[in-house]
Amino acid sequence: MYGKELKLTELRDRIIDHSLKLFEMHGFHGVTVNQIVAESGTSKGGFYHHFQSKDELLYVIHDYFISYVLTKAEEAESSSQNPTEKLKKIIQSFVKVFHLYKPHISVFYQESMYLKPEYTEEIKSKRNAYKNIIFKVLREGIQEGQFRNEISVEITGMSILGMVNWTYKWYHPEGSKTIDEIGDIYVDLILNSLLTDETKKDPRFACYFLKDSHTD
Amino acid sequence: MYGKELKLTELRDRIIDHSLKLFEMHGFHGVTVNQIVAESGTSKGGFYHHFQSKDELLYVIHDYFISYVLTKAEEAESSSQNPTEKLKKIIQSFVKVFHLYKPHISVFYQESMYLKPEYTEEIKSKRNAYKNIIFKVLREGIQEGQFRNEISVEITGMSILGMVNWTYKWYHPEGSKTIDEIGDIYVDLILNSLLTDETKKDPRFACYFLKDSHTD
DNA sequence: TTCAAGAGACCGACTGGTTGGTCTGTACAC
DNA sequence: GTGTACAGACCAACCAGTCGGTCTCTTGAA
The missing domain is CATH 1.10.10 (Arc Repressor Mutant, subunit A)
Known part of the structure; x- marks a missing residue:
């Protein structure tokens, strides 16, 4: 058996x-x-x-990846009360997926338009669920005063998604930066934009920023 | 005639x-x-x-867009001595292209892998030229002390590209934000991450940042 | 002014190769 | 013997590209 x-x-x-x-x-x-x-x-x-068909294979690949990544984001979202920490965990967990599932991700972003109608709905709703987690965390961060209130939740959310998603276009496991280093850089870039000046001064948030110069 | x-x-x-x-x-x-x-x-x-073929049509569409955008970036790069200003102009000029050429851009990023070998070289070299302009401006900004020196030129450059390029996935001309507003938000986000604290305090750079809260 | 000759723009029926998918057959486990 | 896991020959549909032909416009000689 x-x-x-x-x-x-x-x-x-x-x-x-x-x-x-x-x-x-x-x-x-x-x-x-x-x-x-x-x-x-x-x-x-x-x-x-x-x-059943070549199209079903495409769906299976799509679902495999988005389900995994959505679960990770839900875990990160519920694991911590601090919006800054949540955002960091979401970004890092997503970036780590590139290490394991880069081909899935490439196919997900390149070929999703060829999904047959009977498969698109489920993928689309999971994709939206993921997006909404990010929006929710951003709103929380603004409400709690950690994030600047002049930012636009939607555009900022899409910027973060874009920045991170685009990684699939250029990331190579043998490149000069490890995936964790790239994740740290993203967190530094994003939080430098989002956090208010007061929050940045708070020593408890120092851990989110890069210390040294990176050599290219 | x-x-x-x-x-x-x-x-x-x-x-x-x-x-x-x-x-x-x-x-x-x-x-x-x-x-x-x-x-x-x-x-x-x-x-x-x-x-000559369906493939040539695909190439023509690719070349039309990348040539246009590369020219705009070259103009922005040579039009100003201030790296911050250059970066702003590059981002804004690119974002504006979405208004005119969104279908070109979608095809460019979705279908480039289907370009036949005889067409890929020219597109690839223009794509690299564009990337290198951004890297160059980032390096200048660091050298002149406007940008933080702990940032990684390559990862930051790719982050900017990703953030901006991703716009093609969600931008609608009838959306709640105009393309210029989106451009301003990108500039604010990016420069908030890149500029040193001293530069940010300089009143001459205040114009690069958003003033008010955006309502979503 | 006229009209023959030619060139370029465009038409659409046809084709040859390709491709996703089927169907019958087989080997083996229980 | 019955069902599962797979093999591979076969098929029908599709699609990029072709090719002979038409129609219109220009040119230039009479």
């Missing part, structure tokens, strides 16, 4: 892994089902035994 | 305009040449009279 369960998902995972690599390189439409099955060491039969 | 010239490019422009709309909605691979010609009120023959 146990061995059978493992075997049942073995090929499925192999197909997902290899499609991910192929989609990231050539795009969803740049990769054929034949290429996927060749790369995964299986056949058309194997593929269509596990997936 | 004059009338002939006008007619020569009329259909070509019509094809570009309509493809842009279709590509933005359904993606490059979600649109067939037959749909393009139907929408443009022409035929296969008309299309292939003006474009």
Whole structure:
């Protein structure tokens, strides 16, 4: 039973892994089902035994990533009372995902428009839930006086999302900065913009900022 | 002679305009040449009279946008000696492009991976040129003591690009904020992070920051 | 002024290759 | 023997691109 369960998902995972690599390189439409099955060491039969269609595979990849990242953000949001700390944790948890799921993310942002209607709704609502967590934290931070009240919650929220999401376009695991360093830089940049002067002076918030010059 | 010239490019422009709309909605691979010609009120023959291939059309759209934006950045870079002012102008000029060329931008960021090899080089080099202008301005700002020296030029540069580029994912001309307001918010956010405390205190730099609370 | 000749702009039926998906068959576990 | 996991030949649809042809405008000789 146990061995059978493992075997049942073995090929499925192999197909997902290899499609991910192929989609990231050539795009969803740049990769054929034949290429996927060749790369995964299986056949058309194997593929269509596990997936109803190529479109379902695209959905599975989308859902895998957004579900993971949404859970992480919900955890970060509920784990702390301090909005600054919450925002930091959300950013860092998201940035860390690049280490594990960069291909998922690339596909998520490049190919989402090709999701078939029957799949879009769920993805869209999770995407919105994620966005709303960020908006909520920003509003809290303003209300509690930690964040400057002249900022626009929506534009600032989208700026943060943009800054962080864009990482998928250029991040390489072998680059000169680790993913944690990049996360720290983002936190420093964002909080430098958001925190009020008074909050910045508070020694309890010093830990959110970079200490030394980074060499490029 | 004059009338002939006008007619020569009329259909070509019509094809570009309509493809842009279709590509933005359904993606490059979600649109067939037959749909393009139907929408443009022409035929296969008309299309292939003006474009060697569907791929060449994609290239033309890419080049149109990146060339425009690169020129604007070069103008901004050479028009002023003050790095803060340069950065502001670059950001604002780019953001303004969303008003005019949002479909170009969407296609540029969504479909660039489908550019055929013979077209990628030129686009890539212009894209790099744009990036390098931002890096250059950041380095200047640090050297002149306007920008904090603990920032990382590359990560910060990519953050700025990400924040601004991401706008194409959510900007609507009918939204609650005009494109100029969005630009001002970006400038405020970025300069709040970049400028040193001393520079921020300098009254000559007050003009770069938002005065009032924005209502959402 | 006229009209023949040619060039460029555009038309649309057709094609050849590709691709997502199906269907029958097989090997093996229980 | 029955159901599950997979194999691989096959198919129908689709789609970028072609090609012979038409229509209009320009040119220039008579």
